Amino acid sequence: MCGIVGLFLKDQSLAPQLGHMLTEMLIAMTDRGPDSAGIAIYGDETDGQLKLTLQSPNPEQDFDGLAEELGTALNTTVAQTVIDTHAVLHVPRDQFDATQRALAKIRPSVQMMSRGETLEIYKEVGLPQDVAARFDLRSMAGTHGIGHTRMATESAVTTMGAHPFNTGSDQCLVHNGSLSNHNALRRKLRRQGVAIQTENDTEVGAAYLTWKMMNGATLGQALQSSLDDLDGFFTFVVGTKDGFGVVRDPIACKPAVMAETDQYVAFGSEYRALVNLPGIDTARVWEPEPATVYFWSHDGGQTVHDKAA
Amino acid sequence: MQTYDLEADGLRGLNAALHQQSADTNQTQWAVINPKGSHAIAVGLDAPIEVTVKGSTGYYCAGMNQQATVRVEGSVGPGVAENMMSGEVIVEGDASQYAGATGHGGLLVIKGNASSRCGISMKGIDIVVHGSIGHMSAFMAQAGTLVVCGDAGDALGDSLYEARLFVRGSVKSLGADCIEKDMRPEHLELLRDLLERAGADAKPEEFRRYGSARQLYNFDVDTSTAY
Numbered sequence: 392m393c394g395i396v397g398l399f400l401k402d403q404s405l406a407p408q409l410g411h412m413l414t415e416m417l418i419a420m421t422d423r424g425p426d427s428a429g430i431a432i433y434g435d436e437t438d439g440q441l442k443l444t445l446q447s448p449n450p451e452q453d454f455d456g457l458a459e460e461l462g463t464a465l466n467t468t469v470a471q472t473v474i475d476t477h478a479v480l481h482v483p484r485d486q487f488d489a490t491q492r493a494l495a496k497i498r499p500s501v502q503m504m505s506r507g508e509t510l511e512i513y514k515e516v517g518l519p520q521d522v523a524a525r526f527d528l529r530s531m532a533g534t535h536g537i538g539h540t541r542m543a544t545e546s547a548v549t550t551m552g553a554h555p556f557n558t559g560s561d562q563c564l565v566h567n568g569s570l571s572n573h574n575a576l577r578r579k580l581r582r583q584g585v586a587i588q589t590e591n592d593t594e595v596g597a598a599y600l601t602w603k604m605m606n607g608a609t610l611g612q613a614l615q616s617s618l619d620d621l622d623g624f625f626t627f628v629v630g631t632k633d634g635f636g637v638v639r640d641p642i643a644c645k646p647a648v649m650a651e652t653d654q655y656v657a658f659g660s661e662y663r664a665l666v667n668l669p670g671i672d673t674a675r676v677w678e679p680e681p682a683t684v685y686f687w688s689h690d691g692g693q694t695v696h697d698k699a700a
Numbered sequence: 701m702q703t704y705d706l707e708a709d710g711l712r713g714l715n716a717a718l719h720q721q722s723a724d725t726n727q728t729q730w731a732v733i734n735p736k737g738s739h740a741i742a743v744g745l746d747a748p749i750e751v752t753v754k755g756s757t758g759y760y761c762a763g764m765n766q767q768a769t770v771r772v773e774g775s776v777g778p779g780v781a782e783n784m785m786s787g788e789v790i791v792e793g794d795a796s797q798y799a800g801a802t803g804h805g806g807l808l809v810i811k812g813n814a815s816s817r818c819g820i821s822m823k824g825i826d827i828v829v830h831g832s833i834g835h836m837s838a839f840m841a842q843a844g845t846l847v848v849c850g851d852a853g854d855a856l857g858d859s860l861y862e863a864r865l866f867v868r869g870s871v872k873s874l875g876a877d878c879i880e881k882d883m884r885p886e887h888l889e890l891l892r893d894l895l896e897r898a899g900a901d902a903k904p905e906e907f908r909r910y911g912s913a914r915q916l917y918n919f920d921v922d923t924s925t926a927y
Contacts, residue, residue, distance in 0.1 A: 641835075643797070643815075643835075644797070644816075646777070646778060646796065648777075661737060661758055661759075661777060662737035662756050662758060662775070662777060663736065663737035663738065663758055664737075665737070666736040676756075676775065677794070678815050680834075681816065
């Protein structure tokens with residue numbers, strides 16, 4: 392089944408409450424996905440730095456002294472913030488490959504949840520309210536964010552199988568549904584040099600969009616072409632550094648509700664997820680059309696909405 | 701008027717209270733407040749009562765309804781009035797997918813739009829949509845009437861049996877074995893009655909009728925060797 396929530400702020404005065412609002416939405420979708428939960432949040436930019444969100448099954452051992460050891464390996468200073476099983480590291484933007492190599496050597500059991508200038512991803516196995524409490528998601532601020540509650544079908548209930556997935560800098564994707572051509576597509580994308588970490592179908596969807604954008608497509612164009620190239624059921628919600636998109640497959644049996652006010656654009660698998668948002672009673676509420684790309688971006692303070700045919 | 705606060709008192713209490721009403725109950729008027737998108741509101745009713753839901757609902761509102769009138773002052777999630785037997789369900793806003801699915805009887809009125817699979821496998825229910833409907837509506841519809849004052853999406857009436865379909869606006873495409881048919885006086889009369897009961901401001905003459913070509917579900921002796 393799975394539940395999806397998303398919130399894209401037009402009015403940045405709500406930014407300090409983003410984590411709180413998204414957490415409420417996430418917990419409302421517990422019935423749809425009690426296995427695991429995750430959230431992608433686009434927060435503060437770190438000047439010239441790349442944010443890496445790491446996860447470890449043994450955080451006390453793995454994160455102890457990690458920043459110092461990594462800093463030595465990279466010959467720079469690395470900042471580190473540990474939150475439960477996750478740690479956010481700030482490394483120089485041009486040292487991503489070197490960081491990956493160093494991490495594989497000094498902390499082989501650490502997994503990378505996300506990389507980007509503003510993106511952080513937190514996800515774990517467990518009930519959404521427990522996962523939210525572990526990471527104190529409510530206290531997080533940001534410009535936009537996406538959450539997911541998982542009821543697993545295509546791969547095992549593990550941290551790495553939880554959503555959101557990040558396959559390119561500041562890109563994330565959550566999915567309700569199941570893809571049926573993910574094995575063939577995974578092989579093809581890996582040959583093209585796209586990193587895919589798991590056997591999960593959704594990660595292939597995320598990697599597909601990354602691959603399209605690596606080759607010059609905008610997020611909107613990448614979503615449009617996913618309608619031709621991905622086989623199966625999907626409602627996708629995606630995030631980029633300054634954008635937020637939604638697309639549903641042509642059959643559109645996976646539910647979706649959207650709401651828009653002057654302050655935000657919100658997505659929920661069900662209306663229940665949206666009921667406590669400010670001004671929801673007067674919001675424009677609608678069901679996104681099948682096989683139609685919806686996309687919003689922060690563009691010089693303006694919000695652009697591009698609905699392709 | 702009985703007022704029930706769904707957020708404070710819970711779903712089971714509401715449906716249990718509504719199920720306790722008999723044919724000669726004095727508690728004929730009910731208001732449900734704070735629905736907040738909850739599922740299965742006013743499901744399985746079987747008494748001539750009127751229930752007004754003050755807000756939007758989730759899945760399966762007013763499913764399996766008999767006799768009762770359920771009015772939703774908001775929009776509804778998937779499967780509103782699913783398998784309705786009799787009575788009336790009125791939605792002031794929009795309906796999500798498979799509105800009125802498998803319904804045997806009664807009247808479902810949607811004053812906004814309905815999304816995909818509206819009236820799928822309907823078996824005698826009458827559905828009037830003031831707005832438009834999505835793709836695959838009236839799929840395998842067996843009996844009853846679907847009236848659409850706006851437009852219909854792709855594959856209307858695919859694999860249709862004997863349900864009657866009327867659309868005032870455009871039809872994006874017809875499904876397999878669904879064809880346009882002549883509008884006869886009895887159809888105009890049927891439409892006039894349904895439009896009036898549904899409070900729809902439309903004239904029967906503005907509609908086109910669609911029905912089954914009856915090529916798909918009948919046994920055809922000429923193709924018996926193909927099986």
